[in-house]
Amino acid sequence: MSAPVLTEPAPPSAPSASKRSSWYGYLRQPTVALSVLVLLVMVLMAVFAPLIADEPSGAGPDVLQSPSGAHWFGTDDLGQDVFAQVVWGTRTSLVIGLAASLIALALGTTIGLAAAYFRPIDAVATVITDVMLALPTLPLMIMLAAVVSPSVVTLTLIIGFFAWPEVARLIRSQGLVISAMPYIDGARVLGATGWRIVTREILPAVVSLMIVSVLLTASRAVISEAGLSFLGLGDPDAWSWGRILLNAQRSGTIAIAWWQTLFPSLAILLLVLAATLAGMRFNDSRDPRRNGG
Amino acid sequence: MAVKGRWRLAVALGVVATLGVSGCGLNEDNNSSSGNSSSETVLRIGTTTDVSNFNPLQSLSKTDSWILNAMYPHLLRIDENAQKAPELAKEYRYEDDGKTAVFVLRDDFKWSDGKPVVADDVKFSAEKIMEYKLGNVAAKLTWVESVEAPDATTVKFKLSQPYAPFAEGVGFWMAVVPKHIFEPAGDLSKFANDSNWVGAGPFVLDSVTKGQRYVMKRNEHYPLAPGGKAAVSQVEYRVYPDVNTMMLALRNGDIDLMGTPVPISAAKTFEGDDKIKLEKVGALGFAHLTYNMKNKYLADQQVRQALSMAVDTKAIISAVLQGDGQQMAGPISPIFSEYDNTELQPYPFDPEGAKAKLSAAGYKDGNNDGFFDELSFGVACDQSNANITRVVQLFRESAAKAGIKLENECVERNTFLTRTKNGEYDIDASQWGVFDNPMDQLRSTYLSSNPGGINYNLLESAEMDALINDAAGTTDPEEFKTKIKNIDKVVHEQAYLTPLYVENFQFAYNASKFTGFVASPSDLLGMVTAYSLAQVTPVK
Numbered sequence: 001m002s003a004p005v006l007t008e009p010a011p012p013s014a015p016s017a018s019k020r021s022s023w024y025g026y027l028r029q030p031t032v033a034l035s036v037l038v039l040l041v042m043v044l045m046a047v048f049a050p051l052i053a054d055e056p057s058g059a060g061p062d063v064l065q066s067p068s069g070a071h072w073f074g075t076d077d078l079g080q081d082v083f084a085q086v087v088w089g090t091r092t093s094l095v096i097g098l099a100a101s102l103i104a105l106a107l108g109t110t111i112g113l114a115a116a117y118f119r120p121i122d123a124v125a126t127v128i129t130d131v132m133l134a135l136p137t138l139p140l141m142i143m144l145a146a147v148v149s150p151s152v153v154t155l156t157l158i159i160g161f162f163a164w165p166e167v168a169r170l171i172r173s174q175g176l177v178i179s180a181m182p183y184i185d186g187a188r189v190l191g192a193t194g195w196r197i198v199t200r201e202i203l204p205a206v207v208s209l210m211i212v213s214v215l216l217t218a219s220r221a222v223i224s225e226a227g228l229s230f231l232g233l234g235d236p237d238a239w240s241w242g243r244i245l246l247n248a249q250r251s252g253t254i255a256i257a258w259w260q261t262l263f264p265s266l267a268i269l270l271l272v273l274a275a276t277l278a279g280m281r282f283n284d285s286r287d288p289r290r291n292g293g
Numbered sequence: 294m295a296v297k298g299r300w301r302l303a304v305a306l307g308v309v310a311t312l313g314v315s316g317c318g319l320n321e322d323n324n325s326s327s328g329n330s331s332s333e334t335v336l337r338i339g340t341t342t343d344v345s346n347f348n349p350l351q352s353l354s355k356t357d358s359w360i361l362n363a364m365y366p367h368l369l370r371i372d373e374n375a376q377k378a379p380e381l382a383k384e385y386r387y388e389d390d391g392k393t394a395v396f397v398l399r400d401d402f403k404w405s406d407g408k409p410v411v412a413d414d415v416k417f418s419a420e421k422i423m424e425y426k427l428g429n430v431a432a433k434l435t436w437v438e439s440v441e442a443p444d445a446t447t448v449k450f451k452l453s454q455p456y457a458p459f460a461e462g463v464g465f466w467m468a469v470v471p472k473h474i475f476e477p478a479g480d481l482s483k484f485a486n487d488s489n490w491v492g493a494g495p496f497v498l499d500s501v502t503k504g505q506r507y508v509m510k511r512n513e514h515y516p517l518a519p520g521g522k523a524a525v526s527q528v529e530y531r532v533y534p535d536v537n538t539m540m541l542a543l544r545n546g547d548i549d550l551m552g553t554p555v556p557i558s559a560a561k562t563f564e565g566d567d568k569i570k571l572e573k574v575g576a577l578g579f580a581h582l583t584y585n586m587k588n589k590y591l592a593d594q595q596v597r598q599a600l601s602m603a604v605d606t607k608a609i610i611s612a613v614l615q616g617d618g619q620q621m622a623g624p625i626s627p628i629f630s631e632y633d634n635t636e637l638q639p640y641p642f643d644p645e646g647a648k649a650k651l652s653a654a655g656y657k658d659g660n661n662d663g664f665f666d667e668l669s670f671g672v673a674c675d676q677s678n679a680n681i682t683r684v685v686q687l688f689r690e691s692a693a694k695a696g697i698k699l700e701n702e703c704v705e706r707n708t709f710l711t712r713t714k715n716g717e718y719d720i721d722a723s724q725w726g727v728f729d730n731p732m733d734q735l736r737s738t739y740l741s742s743n744p745g746g747i748n749y750n751l752l753e754s755a756e757m758d759a760l761i762n763d764a765a766g767t768t769d770p771e772e773f774k775t776k777i778k779n780i781d782k783v784v785h786e787q788a789y790l791t792p793l794y795v796e797n798f799q800f801a802y803n804a805s806k807f808t809g810f811v812a813s814p815s816d817l818l819g820m821v822t823a824y825s826l827a828q829v830t831p832v833k
Contacts, residue, residue, distance in 0.1 A: 057690050059612030064558065077558030078612055078683060146705050232676035236701040237689070250679040252559030254537040 026285040031277050038274035042267075046091045053084035056239060064257050074259035076244075077251045085244050086263050092240035093271070096156050096225045101217035103160025105210060108167025113206070115168070116175025117198050125168070132165040141224065145233035152235045159224045167213045171206050178205045208286040215279030219272040226268050241268050334831045335527045336807060337548040338821060339539040343503055343532060347486040349468035350418065350427040355726065359552055359821045360507055360530060361468065364492030366410065368396055369464030370824055371729065375577065375628050375814050377461050380517065380824065381410065381469060381493075391455030391768045396464065398446040403514035404471050405490075405497045412442035417472040419450070419463070425482040432744040433462045433733065455768050458730040465729050469493070495523040495827035506531050518827035525807070525829050540801070543569060549806050554798035554816050556679055557615050563801055570804035573797050577815040578725035579626050580681060580793040582672070582688070583749040588719050590667055595654040597788035599647035600720075601640035603695035604688055608642070610794050613683045621792035623781040624738070625731050628795065628814070631774055632731040634781035640788070644694035651696065658696060669698040673718035675709040684793060685722050713749065721749045727817045731777055735761050739780075739789070750789050757783070808832055 027033055045052060060079030067074040073082035115125035141158055148154045178184065179202055187197050228234055229242025230249070241264040248260040340359060346352040349361040368382040382396040402410035419440045422430050436452040436459065443449065452459060474491045478484040490498040495518055496509035507530040511523050518524070531548055533539035540555065540562050542548045555562070555571065563569040582604065584591040591597060610618045619627055622637035656665040672688065674681045682703050689699040702718070703709075712718055725747075728734040737745025740761055741753040760783065764776035784790070800812060800820045811825045812818075 059608060059687060063615070064561065078686075146708050149702060150704065232703075232705050236676075236682070236685075236703045247679075249535065249537060250556075250677065250682070252536040252540060252556040252562070252679075255541055256559065256562050 022285060026282060029281055032281045035274040035278040035281075038270055039278060042090055042094060042271055042274075045087055046094045049087050049091050053081065053087045055088055056080040056084045064253060066257075067259050073263040074257065076247060076257070076260050077253055082244065082260055082263055085239050086241065086267050088239040089241040089244060089264060090267065092152060092235070092238045093222050093225055093268075096152060096159065096240075097218040097222040097271075098214075099156045100160035100163060100221035100225075101214050103157065104163035104167050104217045104221070105214055107160070107164035108213065109171050109203075109206070109210060111164070112168040112171025113175050113198050113202060115172045117179050117194060117202060122172075125172070129165045129168050129172075132162075133169070135162075137162045138224075138227070141228060142231060142233060145228055150233050150235055152238050155225060155228060155233075155235060159221045159228075163217050163221060163224075167210075167217060170209060170213055174206045174209050175202055178202050208282070212279045212283045212286075215275045215282070219275035219279075222268065222271055222275075226264075241265075333527070334525050335529055336525045336550065336826070336829060337529045337531055338550045338552050339533045339542060339548045340507075340530045340552045341532070341534055341536070341539070344501070344507065347490075347498075348427075348481065348484055349470060349486075350422055350430070350481060353428055355817050356552070358817060360498065360509070362494065363496045363509060363528065363821070363823045363826055364490060364494045364498060365468040365470055366402060366493050366823065367465060367468060368398075368415070369461065370822060371465060371577070371813050371815075371818060372824075373574075373811055373813055375575065377465060377729075381415075382464060385460045385464060387455075387460070388449075391457070392452050394450040394452065394460045394463075396448045396450075396460070398448065399516060400446050401514070401516040402493050403512075404474075404493045405512045406471075408471070408473060409445070410469065410471075410493045411445040412448045413445075414472045415448045415469050416440045416442040417476065418467060418469050419448075421475070421481045422467065425480070427482060429745065430463065430467045432737070432746075433459070433466060435744065454766055456732075456765055457768060457770075457773055458732045461730055462733050494823040496528045496823075504532055515827055517824055523827045523829070524809075524831065525826070528826060543801055543803065546803065548803075550802040550810075550820060551800060552819070552821050554819065555801050557613075557617060557799070558679070560799060568803050568805040569801055571799045571801050572810065572812050572820065573799050574812045574819060575628060575797055575814040576795050577626070577628065577727040577729065577817070579621060579795045580684065580724045581624075581722075582791040582793065583721045583723075584789065585716065585719050585721070585749075585751055586753075586789075587716065587751050588670070591670065591719060593654070594787055595650055596656075596668065597791075598640065599650045599695060600692065600697065601788045601791040602643045602647040602650070603692040603697060604640075604791055604793070605642040605691050606639065606791075606793055608691075609684055609687055612687070613680050614794060614796055618794040618796040621795060623785045624790060624792060625734070625777070625781050626728065626795050629731050632777045632781070634778040634785075637782060637785045640791070642691070644691060647695035647697075663696060664693070664698040665696045668696070669700070670719035671700045671702040672720045672722050673709060673712055674701075674703040674722040675706050676703045677706050678724065680796070681722050681724060688722070714746075716751050723749075727815050732765060732773075735777070735780055736765065739784070752789060804832070806832055 027036065062071065062075050063079045064077055065071055065075045071081050071083065073086060075081055111125050115122040141162055144158050145155065184197060184201055187201050225240060226242035229240045230245045232246060234240055234243050244264040245261055248254050248257065254261055340356050342356050344357050344360055345354050346357055349365045352358065352361060366381040368380060369377045370380040372378040381398055381402055383399050385394060385396045387394055398412055404410060419434060422428065423434050423437060436454055436456050438451045438453050441449040471491050475481060475484065492512065495512055495515040497512050498507060499510040500508045509528040511526050513522050515522050533542060536553060536556060539551055539553065540559060543551055544566060560571065563571060584597050586592050606620055610616060610620060620639055621627065622639045623634050625633045627633050651665055656668060658664060659666050672685050674685050676682060685701050685703055689701055692699045713721060737747050739748060739752055739757045741758050760780050764773060764780060767773045767776055798816050798819065802810065802820065807829050809828045809830045810820045811828050812820050813822055
């Protein structure tokens, strides 16, 4: 997907300098710096989970201990370390969040761009997008997840499949603006095919929007995953934040073991907040009206 | 001094006056409230879900039965020692070499519309169950050729062959419904019975607000209550789908008793709360892993034995149940001590031994991933059962040590039930609710004809059928016990199932408001049997 951007015959020097400065300006905002830091830490936690904590397994004698030096986030009713569960949960949550949002992005961008450029497709695609947006997503996801056997893959597919309409709509509206621009007409006059115009001319113009959508969709996907896992529709063999919450709820320890619900909830909150903030600010920083350019 | 003294007097008088007035106020309040409570006491019980079927002949749900059993009497009940005790029936006996079971009824039970409960009601209930194959009782009436009610207090069941636990099974499970209300309804398999209830238990449903409350009014004639009627005037079931919320409601005084047991992990919730008392009862069922014999590899006795050796039941009991459970060896719960074959030893937890056994049986790890190539099974369980979910988690880890790859297939409850019904599982991890006698248990779990619908092994073994049918027709008690113990041994050697534990249940209630509960074993009965609710008295 990045190939077209690289091969774009854009004037090289000036934009790249301005690009670097805009990245710098973007990252210099304290909220952005913090958000990106949080996201980085989460990614590192997910990647290096085995180095940080052993995979939670078995049962231990320290049941329902409150947070302490030995167990930073306390222990659950089997004596497993909640910190380890949260760290390992980061993996599932991030993997599902990212993969689902990539699916949503691929579907959404394709449909959005096609709708924006090819008029006959637009009518159909818009109706489908509207129908998808009108569907009660959560009950549908619950039904689907209950029918297929729950695993990380099926969960990713389900969440990704239900998240594309927002992306499609966003990309389409931007694509409509772009495809009406004179340089697109120019390309057409030069004899470029529709495929070439969409992939080489319009797509690069919506890339920044796609980055924003990845972040926003991923954060929504994380919430969906946690929600489905909490409802018992997650992968029972993979640790996830929703599953930690489900364990606490099912064993009736919510009232006495606050640490079992607080920390995974905080993790969800942090991730979603960081991703949303980073996405919004990125969008702002790319907005010509704000940057005067 | 004098001024000061006068001031003091004034203050003192003022204080006395205030105290006096407020004292009177308090007394008055006390009087009025205690006056209310003697005539109008409401016992509020937490339940987890709505009643799905108000027809007591048909409903199979645990939470339904809490409410329905308080309305419709049974011939026998199970008392606090897991023994059958008289309820509507005063006594029962066999005649005609065990081919006729005779129940003698009490003559003082009355339906809430004033009509007496008579033998015709019992005959009607049994006949309708047979006619429409209703509920789980239909299978227990298999041998009945005819039911007779020669007088108002005698019911005779004529059997095609002697069946030792017939009277106990039918007596305990069969609800007795009012003939004069149910007969006009016609087809009882379609009768909803969802309004204008008439019952003969201590309480009868009066109004229902779906998703919220089930209000039951006292039946003014209930002979098993100490004063001829229950001391509590009203029982109200309130719906709390989440156990955490229910526990908080009990602590806050919104309910007085939790119908569901308190999860062991959550018992600490009530520590240091003087008002809340926990009552512990045993179980009438047990948790188990059952192997689907239709699976090519699970049909191999060596594999089932190896799996049994790969479950650390002791660790499960100490971790999941916090030590509050009993280990089992054979398929008969130790609560039926006369039938439990104590010579059997549980399979030892020995993953290495299990591995060696499988290697000896010819299973190989060709790709060297630490797992035997063919041995990969899914373990199905009900996601909402906290203990079993934990068990599956631990079982998966310990079986991996024995080279057996397990996949956790704990799913949402309805999906699980559908899969169980259709036999779509390799290993079934679940909990038998209530077995009231070993013979019925063996029949419903191992007969090829699957009369109880819970032959989760999907076992079709001519040998087991013969053993079970032979035992079922045995009338001599000693011979009967020997035969049961023999079946016990066969099941254990074949490792058709791996019994996990018999757990204890803890029920929490507000002891500062109510007392006198008579708890029976199991979470089906617990504190909310008709008999128990009839004995409850408000604390003065």
